[in-house]
Amino acid sequence: MLRRQIRERREFIYRKSVEHKQRALQEKRDIVRNAVDNNGSLPTHLKKEALELVEGSYWGDQDDTVDDEYRWAGCEDPKVVITTSRDPSSALKRFAKEIKLTIPNSQTVNRGSHDVKSIVQACKGANVTDVVFLNETRGVPDSLIVSHLPHGPTCFFSLNNVVMRHDIPHTEHMSEAYPHLIFHNLDSKVGKRVTTILKHLFPVPKPDSKRVCSFTNTEDFISFRQFTHKTGEGGEVELNELGPRFELRPYSIILGTVDIQKACDSEWSLRSYTNKKKNILSVE
Template identity: 50%
Template sequence: MSTFGLRQQARLRREYLYRKSIEERNAAMQQRKDKIKGALQDGKEIPTALQKKAIGLMHAGDWDDPGPQLAVELGGEAAGGTTNIDDEYRWAGVEDPKIIITTSRDPSSKLKQFAKEIKLLFPNSQRMNRGTYESKQLIEACRSNNVTDFIVLHETRGNPDAMVISHLPNGPTAYFNLADVVMRHDIPDIGTMSEQYPHLIFQNFKSKLGQRTQNILKYLFPVPKDDSQRVVSFVNWDDWILFRQHTFRKVDGGKDYELQEIGPRFSMKLYRIILGTVDQEGGADTEFILRPYLNTAHKRKLLSDDDPW
């Protein structure tokens, strides 16, 4: 990449981070306003932490119109503003995702096979041999070819145990542990892999972290057609995301349906999200990190209960 291209990329990245910081600051201010407004309307005492700021906040904006400041909290549509997710997944549903899948260096035969099956899982995806390429080189090539997501699969002693999903051009990047990986050829009575765009099922992603994780996974898939008979499910159980894939068909023309698993199957556990791409791991801000040995009372059900952030 030329010096001009590097400077342009750095400038775009700075502008992107600046917009995100403004959104987060406005969202935090709006939340404080709403707490004060709610206390006044209910005739309750203003929270102690906000009493000194109450007068200044009252003069900072219109109480009756949340405006774009609440976009992060309301999901963008209700407030009419631009959220972090809207900015990162601006063309989601308008343009189909374009995905590159690769592995860590010197992959085992089992990891290569798993990468092939993941390639079949995501429509419009391509598998690329890692070779000796650095992450930075791969990310630059993906940006140049309008790739929307870059997925890296890792292993330990021949067993696939990690997946990194990096959204391009600016992130976020999500890191998942993998467990209980079962290949298609290890599932008895396996069905034929369908190439239809799948319908998606997400269960028990209720917190802000859960919604964030859902969006990272959801936008890897294009919008399916109504008559698609392929279903991909992500079920959150105790912060492990259980992945399954099925096809379905009507039984004897009635109202009952028969499910046929087509694999693969595995479990995912989110342990980190950074506000950048995978090649910026050391310099990007950390949006979420799992600390299993700290805050014991709040470490359970991060994806389904109240927001852990």
């Protein structure tokens, strides 16, 4: 079992490295093609291989890379496990329960004395697609980790302004319908990657579902809201918030699972010297 996992992990890393080389080559081809079409100047570092890139640019872009991490997305509903840090407070337990109600086909697992590695290995054996870890500081939920199985990626989020369902007035009973998802202002490379990780936690909804989950990016903080909608007598759409509400801010994405994060390559991370004026999750 362990040898098979090591072999599959090695093959997966090799495929990802090949995709990375192909993506870098395609970016060079796009630069050269734009320079030729617009009669512009070529970058200095591409002048030596410009002729070869031009010849391959008319055929190279037909190779569409397929993300092996989510190759079965849409074929089967995701199976998500939600757990907490050790010795969780009552507030964190309640928040984990509300996340379970938010994500269909998910279940909560008591952490107990188990370490992260044993939980991830058990989830892999049970064909779990994603595992979510919730952490806290002094009884306040402040961290969320989403790890896709069996080979990653793993995204680390900080949690801010968490409001539970019972703190929101006039909330209805939680609908069990699969929700429609709205992702707004997440159009950069990192934003699209975060969108991919989050949207594959949810199964495909029915067209007539009245439940909506929105992820709205504002200055690199993703605000989560959950609503049900209905049409009033005058034809106006009425929204009723279900809760919970919170804000997510990603600070790291690694190419692997959370139990081996020290051995995984970093796809992106928020550094202390990152330009704060430049948006990370959106183009504008």
